[in-house]
Amino acid sequence: MDTAHVATSTALLTDQYELTMLAAALADGSAHRQCTFEVFARRLPHGRRYGVAAGAGRMLDALAEFRFREPELAVAEKFLPADTMNWLRDYEFRGDIDGYGEGELYFPGSPILSVRGSFAECVVLETLILSILNHDSAIASAAARMVSAAGGRRMIEMGSRRTHELAAPASARAAYLAGFDATSNLEAVRRYGVPGAGTSAHAFTLLHTGSDGAHEAAAFRSQIEALGVGTTLLVDTFDITQGVATAIEVAGPELGGVRIDSGDLGVLARQVRDQLDALGATRTRIVVSGDLDEYSIAALRAEPVDAYGVGTSLVTGSGAPTAGMVYKLVEVEGVPVAKRSSHKESRGGTKRAVRLSRHTGTIVEEIVYPASGPAPETDGFEARELLTPMVRGGKIIEDRPPLQDSRALVAHGLVSLPWEGLKLSPGEPAIPTTFIP
Amino acid sequence: MDTAHVATSTALLTDQYELTMLAAALADGSAHRQCTFEVFARRLPHGRRYGVAAGAGRMLDALAEFRFREPELAVAEKFLPADTMNWLRDYEFRGDIDGYGEGELYFPGSPILSVRGSFAECVVLETLILSILNHDSAIASAAARMVSAAGGRRMIEMGSRRTHELAAPASARAAYLAGFDATSNLEAVRRYGVPGAGTSAHAFTLLHTGSDGAHEAAAFRSQIEALGVGTTLLVDTFDITQGVATAIEVAGPELGGVRIDSGDLGVLARQVRDQLDALGATRTRIVVSGDLDEYSIAALRAEPVDAYGVGTSLVTGSGAPTAGMVYKLVEVEGVPVAKRSSHKESRGGTKRAVRLSRHTGTIVEEIVYPASGPAPETDGFEARELLTPMVRGGKIIEDRPPLQDSRALVAHGLVSLPWEGLKLSPGEPAIPTTFIP
Missing domain, CATH: 3.20.140.10 (nicotinate phosphoribosyltransferase)
Structure with missing residues (x-):
């Protein structure tokens, strides 16, 4: 055989x-x-x-x-x-x-x-x-609605974990075809040449925990050393305001981006933008993720969001x-x-x-x-x-x-x-x- | 490589x-x-x-x-x-x-x-x-609800066409695990040993069309010759009452089953059961299909339905x-x-x-x-x-x-x-x- x-x-x-x-x-x-x-x-x-x-x-x-x-x-x-x-x-x-x-x-x-x-x-x-x-x-039909709702902002497909393991690269391909910019799925990178994207999860911050508690700064420093200052740091593991302050303290104002994955994304994006600008990090991008669909993407249109990470709703065709x-x-x-x-x-x-x-x-x-x-x-x-x-x-x-x-x-x-x-x-x-x- | x-x-x-x-x-x-x-x-x-x-x-x-x-x-x-x-x-x-x-x-x-x-x-x-x-x-979670709604009647998974081609055998496996009896998907038969099922589609009846119109009887006769009198004939391509009459005329009262794939399934099942019984085909089973989910399966509980074929709602997790x-x-x-x-x-x-x-x-x-x-x-x-x-x-x-x-x-x-x-x-x-x- x-x-x-x-x-x-x-x-x-x-x-x-x-x-x-x-x-x-x-x-x-x-x-x-x-x-x-x-x-x-x-x-x-x-x-x-x-x-x-x-x-x-x-x-x-x-x-x-x-x-x-x-x-x-x-x-x-x-x-x-x-x-x-x-x-x-x-x-x-x-x-x-x-x-x-x-x-x-x-x-x-x-x-x-x-x-x-x-x-x-x-x-x-x-x-x-x-x-x-x-x-x-x-x-692709769901993705096109999200792309048009995003009005030209960067769209990253990250839904692999919420669909069958081999439907995942096909979903990434369909999303890219419909106008998404990148995918987290490596098989889609290999098989279809979709650009890859992705940086860090909460687990990485939590990993840098000692007996005296968590060391968010250590996690950020490690990520920047490995991936460069252009990377995107995930700032919402504990407290977002503290996370942003720590991120800029560690990376400096040239930090590529911060990601917010929970909470009221519109309010938080504005707050984080103000904080970043006040710290001189005026070009640091804000990436949002967390149960986004075309409606919540559209609702964030007036907010200072630079990129959307979309998972579940994309790979499930948004209903x-x-x-x-x-x-x-x-x-x-x-x-x-x-x-x-x-x-x-x-x-x-x-x-x-x-x-x-x-x-x-x-x-x-x-x-x-x-x-x-x-x-x-x-x-x-x-x-x-x-x-x-x-x-x-x-x-x-x-x-x-x-x-x-x-x-x-x-x-x-x-x-x-x-x-x-x-x-x-x-x-x-x-x-x-x-x-x- | x-x-x-x-x-x-x-x-x-x-x-x-x-x-x-x-x-x-x-x-x-x-x-x-x-x-x-x-x-x-x-x-x-x-x-x-x-x-x-x-x-x-x-x-x-x-x-x-x-x-x-x-x-x-x-x-x-x-x-x-x-x-x-x-x-x-x-x-x-x-x-x-x-x-x-x-x-x-x-x-x-x-x-x-x-x-x-x-x-x-x-x-x-x-x-x-x-x-x-x-x-x-x-x-499996959706399938278990359908199985419990069906109250012991036979359940056939037939949703392959409504999901990613490689999610389909995995769906068949999950449905079987949760209590379905069989699947239409041949890869699930090969890979996981799920029992296979399936007989005929509307296309087969329509294929038996001459310049003088459709020959439903010819299609039924051909299916019975190839698959035996225990097969299930699809009776709703044109007119269901005529389809049932033709089916028993061709197959005799030992016909295995008839399938109804459209219309008000509860009303039709009762009507078809009466017609079959009147024709002496008291043991011919009634299989229903067509956008069934756990709710419509439950709603058919009082009707003379012998088996359910479930597609879209199963492979999409019923919402x-x-x-x-x-x-x-x-x-x-x-x-x-x-x-x-x-x-x-x-x-x-x-x-x-x-x-x-x-x-x-x-x-x-x-x-x-x-x-x-x-x-x-x-x-x-x-x-x-x-x-x-x-x-x-x-x-x-x-x-x-x-x-x-x-x-x-x-x-x-x-x-x-x-x-x-x-x-x-x-x-x-x-x-x-x-x-x-």
């Missing part, structure tokens, strides 16, 4: 029913019908006004590793007939995929991904595709930990198909989408139209096609955009929203979507 | 500040002080009445893979001095760990994990330990996607330490805990007491020690309990709660915790 492969095949990140459907479809011959599956969100969570599509890059990496070798086959053979096993052994996706670029905004019904091929080759990808897009889009996207069969051999279950209707047929904007750049509408029909009239608005080719004939398009391009796309998307679209309060999607039947 | 190792080392699932603190502590000599770090939750989420500790098994596996080899060192050397790099190269945890067994209930302040060793060897494990325990405990546990330094060289930050106080000193119960088995109180002091008086109650040895001198205790034992522990824990403890409504923790200073 090849252990390298056990760790990297993504083929079992799949729901069992995909393989039982495959077996039945292979047996009755329908498995080879040409199909289109589409990924979309029926709604945005909690009155959100936009979503940020993310995860396509990770999804394509995972697709390349979707192979059934011995360890995967050993699981499947317990419930599958021999011909299905043979089919799985040879499986690789040979179809086409188009999708919204990473960082593109989306709205209810946006056809975020279009997967085309035989039923068999498309149906087995459902869970893997949805897991990645739902997770990464949930984090919406999954984007709720679905993967639906919409076309079989050229015929549109759709279920009619109550409240879960879907729209049949392979689709494309354009987003219309005024010449000022403000977006006004998204139009979803049949791929087989003509592009819609755009009434003098500028129109941008939203689906870009990602896979052709099973081959992943090689010039995949780097994360920097996705960052630019999110930044551009936020600027292009009508002003109500940036409100944090619950409301309607920022632009309407028109579906041309 | 060894790719097997790249995939399996857990050393970079770490926040950068743990390594910068390490560097500073190595430089000033404090790194070698003997410390205790404890994991606990300050509170339970959203008025929950108990939590379920989970993840220790996965955490011990991850601990064994916490090694810095070339790929990890390459990231660390960008910000660390040479002596710290040498220390990391030789790193393995050589200390002791005690913890609440997987499946043990916990309450605010319960010392769920006690990690003892030098500051250096303990501090670097913070993020990895918390990521795993916070994720798995969040899922509490992280358990919010923290990892705090509580003792240095035998001296208790604690920070005094507002609202984030911690209690110094290495601790132990016992849970008291009446002779009926009902628990009444948890007592957390100093490990250096005597065991508390138990006033005629039965007392059970909650911390069990997991690691000694860096060596993982080999006779780790299997998941079946954890299932039994959760089941026993739920039975032992005072009756208010099983209420789904928000309230106080089911038992008080007393802290002996």
